[in-house]
Amino acid sequence: xxxxxxxxxxxxxxxxxxxxxxxxxxxxxxxxxxxxxxxxxxxxxxxxxxxxxxxxxxxxxxxxxxxxxxxxxxxxxxxxxxxxxxxxxxxxxxxxxxxxxxxxxxxxxxxxxxxxxxxxxxxxxxxxxxxxxxxxxxxxxxxxxxxxxxxxxxxxxxxxxxxxxxxxxxxxxxxxxxxxxxxxxxxxxxxxxxxxxxxxxxxxxxxxxxxxxxxxxxxxxxxxxxxxxxxxxxxxxxxxxxxxxxxxxxxxxxxxxxxxxxxxxxxxxxxxxxxxxxxxxxxxxxxxxxxxxxxxxxxxxxxxxxxxxxxxxxxxxxxxxxxxxxxxxxxxxxxxxxxxxxxxxxxxxxxxxxxxxxxxxxxxxxxxxxxxxxx
Numbered sequence: 080x081x082x083x084x085x086x087x088x089x090x091x092x093x094x095x096x097x098x099x100x101x102x103x104x105x106x107x108x109x110x111x112x113x114x115x116x117x118x119x120x121x122x123x124x125x126x127x128x129x130x131x132x133x134x135x136x137x138x139x140x141x142x143x144x145x146x147x148x149x150x151x152x153x154x155x156x157x158x159x160x161x162x163x164x165x166x167x168x169x170x171x172x173x174x175x176x177x178x179x180x181x182x183x184x185x186x187x188x189x190x191x192x193x194x195x196x197x198x199x200x201x202x203x204x205x206x207x208x209x210x211x212x213x214x215x216x217x218x219x220x221x222x223x224x225x226x227x228x229x230x231x232x233x234x235x236x237x238x239x240x241x242x243x244x245x246x247x248x249x250x251x252x253x254x255x256x257x258x259x260x261x262x263x264x265x266x267x268x269x270x271x272x273x274x275x276x277x278x279x280x281x282x283x284x285x286x287x288x289x290x291x292x293x294x295x296x297x298x299x300x301x302x303x304x305x306x307x308x309x310x311x312x313x314x315x316x317x318x319x320x321x322x323x324x325x326x327x328x329x330x331x332x333x334x335x336x337x338x339x340x341x342x343x344x345x346x347x348x349x350x351x352x353x354x355x356x357x358x359x360x361x362x363x364x365x366x367x368x369x370x371x372x373x374x375x376x377x378x379x380x381x382x383x384x385x386x387x388x389x390x391x392x393x394x395x396x397x398x399x400x401x402x403x404x405x406x407x408x409x410x411x412x413x414x415x416x417x418x419x420x421x422x423x424x425x426x427x428x429x430x431x432x433x434x435x436x437x438x439x440x441x442x443x444x445x446x447x448x449x450x451x452x453x454x
């Protein structure tokens with residue numbers, strides 16, 4: 080049964096006649112932290128994330144902020160997994176890292192827009208070193224990548240089915256190799272290279288020398304103004320994830336992999352088209368911030384969007400995250416999966432109208448992004 084009303088802890092702030100006690104407001108979060116304990120292992124810490132989300136909802140935090148905090152918590156799990164792996168390697172005689180390095184989270188994790196139960200998307204930048212030392216140095220970082228990704232998998236953050244992880248050479252390179260690879264990828268109009276770039280270009284340094292990530296970000300910023308063909312192909316690929324509207328502007332899923340006839344994949348046909356369109360606009364206009372909300376605001380300053388377009392995009396993002404997070408919680412508590420599917424028939428009339436409005440706003444942003452790529 081859906082809860083229609085629940086008292087907010089914020090209403091206790093001025094309930095007495097004395098000075099307010101803000102610490103009492105955090106009681107739901109403090110209780111959740113007490114349940115976790117001071118030094119949980121990785122599986123326990125990850126399983127506790129559902130309890131964290133419930134506590135944050137009791138504090139009346141919006142879904143987009145909860146999504147950021149889920150991502151922050153996953154960053155913490157990454158840091159612990161990497162440090163445990165380094166300590167293990169030290170104890171086994173591997174020694175310290177031979178050169179500096181930086182582990183990146185990618186995709187929704189890199190944008191700090193994760194919801195519940197994401198898989199792993201990560202990469203590694205290694206400081207440049209002589210070719211003669213490749214076997215020695217890359218062997219160390221391959222072992223590190225295998226160890227920390229295995230630890231995260233055991234903790235409940237599963238390995239990426241597409242192998243987008245630092246345990247594989249494709250996603251573990253020297254800084255100069257990353258720069259050369261992106262230069263090569265952006266020179267041509269090839270679908271696979273654009274798809275791989277879409278994964279890589281939303282990155283965040285989670286462990287190690289963040290200056291390596293900064294250098295890669297600077298290289299990306301220098302490349303994009305000259306990458307017209309690459310951006311054209313990125314625009315064309317937006318058609319591969321159609322917004323969930325039919326030609327009459329009504330809500331309509333494409334049916335791909337649907338568990339039933341009323342199912343709509345809100346992530347694949349709503350959230351991802353929005354994220355992809357905003358990324359393309361940001362690359363085109365030199366916006367460097369990684370998350371979708373700030374990208375939309377920054378695009379107004381670049382005069383690439385009107386304030387109204389940006390507000391519509393942010394509102395759509397907020398509502399999609401809220402709907403997905405709510406559905407994921409319901410499914411997980413029922414023993415199901417935290418996926419991107421919703422049942423359109425179960426939506427109330429006002430929610431259905433709002434979702435349709437948001438999809439129309441997203442489709443407008445997609446069309447705008449496709450038009451901007453060719454300029």
